Amino acid sequence: MDKDGTAEDTFTVPVTEGVEYLVGDKSTAAGTYPGSGTVTVTARAKTDYVLAPGASAEWSHEFKATPFPVTPAAVVFMDKDSTAEDTFTVPVTEGVEYLVGDKVTAAGTYPGSGTVTVTARAKTDYVLAPGASAEWLHEFKATPYPVDPAAVVFTDQDGTKDDTFTVPVTEGVEYLVGDKVTAAGTYPGTGTIAVTARAKTDYVLAEGAVTEWSYTFKTTSAAYVPPAVSPFVDVSTGQQFYREMAWLAERKISTGWDEGNGVRAYRPLQAINRDAMAAFLYRMAGSPEYAAPAVSPFEDVSTGQQFYKEMAWLAEQKISTGWDEGNGVRTYRPLQAINRDAMAAFLYRMAGSPEYAVPAVSPFADVSTGQQFYKEMAWLAEQKISTGWDEGNSVRTYRPLQAINRDAMAAFLFRLDGLTA
Structure with a gap:
């Protein structure tokens, strides 16, 4: 009688003439006994008796605990x-x-x-x-099993030892830096790093999955060491503003002109046009994600012309408002060289139009305190982005209405980067 570990758990040895019962190997008299654990009872014939053919002679039971x-x-x-x-x-x-x-x-x-x-x-x-x-x-995996690669993470601290990129772990995916399979982990970042993801055997990349990441690590102007070989055929390593022009090339702010056979020119003494200036500033900002509008903000800039996206971005960021031609029409004059006064305004706005107390006395002899963009030109001087020309007797000039050349523009952007880094 099994009542799951209670006092009612019992087993009963019966009375059968000519038979004795053994519990374990001990002969046990007929009667009822407490049951626990496993109890095995066997029967054997007494003297002058024999067990009938086919008769059961062994019984075993495991009493359950409560609960078992x-x-x-x-x-x-x-x-x-x-x-x-x-x-x-x-x-x-x-x-x-x-x-x-x-x-x-x-x-x-x-x-x-x-x-x-x-x-x-x-x-x-x-x-x-x-x-x-x-x-x-x-x-259960499908064949092939779709996987969505986790993103590569870039940490850019502007040319310091903290510049890194991290290759993640994604089941079924391997990552390649360049064309070399690279294990998950964090690695030093320098220059341009391109990472791609591809599916392993029995896997396939999920539809629409991002599989390529590329990043160019910045080098601050303060920490920049120019290369021993100039990136431009028309810029020597010893000429004025070489460091700044080389930095512009490394940051891909300017690619210059392709002269064929792998030769590139910068044309340092050529004035920079307003369309190219827009491209420089857009790239300096990191070429941010930007959908250019279907309708140009400027009457004289078509949506299909070179650097349209960059000029439209300049307008949206209010770095340039262009010229008001009346009746709500604005022009940008993209192929006109940018003058030094307007360039000062561009850079001041690029820096976020910081709070600035304009000095009562102009730092430049040829810039009056009441003239257009005085505040921006004075700010440029205070931040040492421009020192102007030394005319002697402690007199400095800025030449505000003079077009700025491409070598000087490299210097201005190089110094602005050092200021905002």
Whole structure:
């Protein structure tokens, strides 16, 4: 009589003429005894008797505890990448029932697809043993299994040892720096780093997944060391503003002109036009994501012309407002050389139009305190972005209405970068 670990758990040895009963190996008189654990009773014939052919002569019983602890056997998943062999097997465990989702499921082998979750729970009079596993989850892979690569992270601290890029971990994806497979981790960043992702065997890149990342690490003007060989055929390493022009090339603010055979020219003494100036400033800002408008903000700039995007960006950022021609029409005059006074205004706005108390006395002999862009030119002088020309006797001039050449513009942007870095 098994009452699950109570005082009513008993076993009864009967009376049978010519038979004696043994509990374990001890002869036991007929009667009722407490039952616990596993009890085995055997019967043997007494003298002058023999057990009848086919008679039962042994009885064994394991008395249950309340509740009886059970450890569920594990569910087995067989993943063959979306083939007919994708299966999961629900085992048999006494005292345990298995649920697929929230439905009790009989022992057996079933087709596997998608994500399958199986849980185990104890039946009546049973309890799961402490620490026993009671849930199994598996996502069956498709062939190929779609994966979405995690993004590469670039940390740019402007030419310091903290410039890094981090290759992430994504199951089923390997990352290549250049054309070399690169393990997950953080690496020093310098120059231009291009990283691509590709799927491993049995995987495919998810539709629309981003698989390519490229970044050019900046070098601050203060920390910049120019190369021993000039990037431009018409700029010597010893000429004025060489460092600044080389920095412009390295930062890809200016690519110069392609003269063929891998030769590039900068044309340092040529005046810079307003369209090219827009391109310089846009690139210096990091070539931000920007959708140029379908309608040009300037009457004299078409949406299809060179540097349209950059000139439209300049207008949107209010770095340039152009000229008011009346009746709501504004022009930019893209092929006109930019004068030094207007350039000062561009750079001041590029820097965020910082708060600035204008001096009562102009730093330049040829710039009056009341003239257009006086504040911007004075700010340029105070920030040492421009020192102007030394005319002797402590007199300096700025030449505000003179067009600025490309070598001097490189110097201005180089100094502005040092100010805002």
